[in-house]
Amino acid sequence: MPIELRICNDPEIELSIWKVIEPETYFELKLDIHDPEEEIIEKLSSRKKLEWLASRYLLHLMSGRKLRGEFVKDEHGKPHLNDSDYHVSISHSNNHISVIASKHIVGIDIQTYVSKISRIRHKFISEEEEQYIEESDPNKALHIIWGAKESMYKAYGLRGLGFISHMRIWSLDASKNSGTFKGKVEKDSYEKEFDLFYYLFEEYILVYAKESN
Numbered sequence: 001m002p003i004e005l006r007i008c009n010d011p012e013i014e015l016s017i018w019k020v021i022e023p024e025t026y027f028e029l030k031l032d033i034h035d036p037e038e039e040i041i042e043k044l045s046s047r048k049k050l051e052w053l054a055s056r057y058l059l060h061l062m063s064g065r066k067l068r069g070e071f072v073k074d075e076h077g078k079p080h081l082n083d084s085d086y087h088v089s090i091s092h093s094n095n096h097i098s099v100i101a102s103k104h105i106v107g108i109d110i111q112t113y114v115s116k117i118s119r120i121r122h123k124f125i126s127e128e129e130e131q132y133i134e135e136s137d138p139n140k141a142l143h144i145i146w147g148a149k150e151s152m153y154k155a156y157g158l159r160g161l162g163f164i165s166h167m168r169i170w171s172l173d174a175s176k177n178s179g180t181f182k183g184k185v186e187k188d189s190y191e192k193e194f195d196l197f198y199y200l201f202e203e204y205i206l207v208y209a210k211e212s213n
Contacts, residue, residue: 034070141174155194179198
C-alpha cells in the first residue's frame with residue numbers, strides 16, 4: 001500500500017508517496033492501460049517504465065475511481081487526468097514515487113540528497129536567496145530551494161522558465177525538518193504566488209507548491 005503523507009493537512013490537496021518494491025508485472029496486472037499510453041510505454045527503459053506504471057497506479061488509487069482515466073500530457077508536457085478538473089503533478093527519486101492532486105494549481109518534487117547540487121547553485125539561486133543558504137545547513141537549503149522551483153515550474157506548466165529570472169522564493173526557514181514559505185513565478189503576462197511546503201524524511205526531501213488564494 002502507498003505511504004500516505006499525513007503531514008499534508010490541507011483538505012484541498014491529496015498527496016501520497018509510494019515506496020516501489022514491486023516488479024512491473026504487479027502494476028501491469030492492476031492497470032487498464034489505454035492505447036495511446038501503450039505507445040508511450042513501449043519507448044521507455046525498464047526503470048522508466050516501472051516509474052510510469054507505479055505513478056499511474058498510485059494516481060488511480062488516489063482518484064477513487066472504479067475505472068481508470070487516461071493520464072496524458074498536453075503539448076507543453078504538463079500531465080493531466082482525462083475527464084477530471086483536478087490538477088496533477090508527479091515526481092520520483094530512486095524507488096519513491098510522489099503524486100499530488102488538487103483543484104488548485106499544484107506541483108511536486110521529491111529528491112534524495114546529492115552533494116553535487118552545490119556545483120549548480122549559480123543556476124538557480126539568486127543573490128537575494130543566498131541568505132537562506134547562509135542561515136542554515138547549506139546542502140539542505142539548496143535542496144529545498146531547488147525542489148521549490150521545480151515544483152513551481154511544474155505548476156506553471158509551460159517551458160522556458162528561468163530558475164533565477166522568472167522564479168523567486170522568500171520567508172524560508174530551512175533549519176527544521178518541515179516548514180512553509182512563499183514563492184512566485186513571473187514571466188511575461190503570467191504572475192502567480194505559491195504557498196510552498198517542505199518535508200524531510202529518511203534521506204529524501206519533498207517539496208510541493210500550491211497556488212496562493
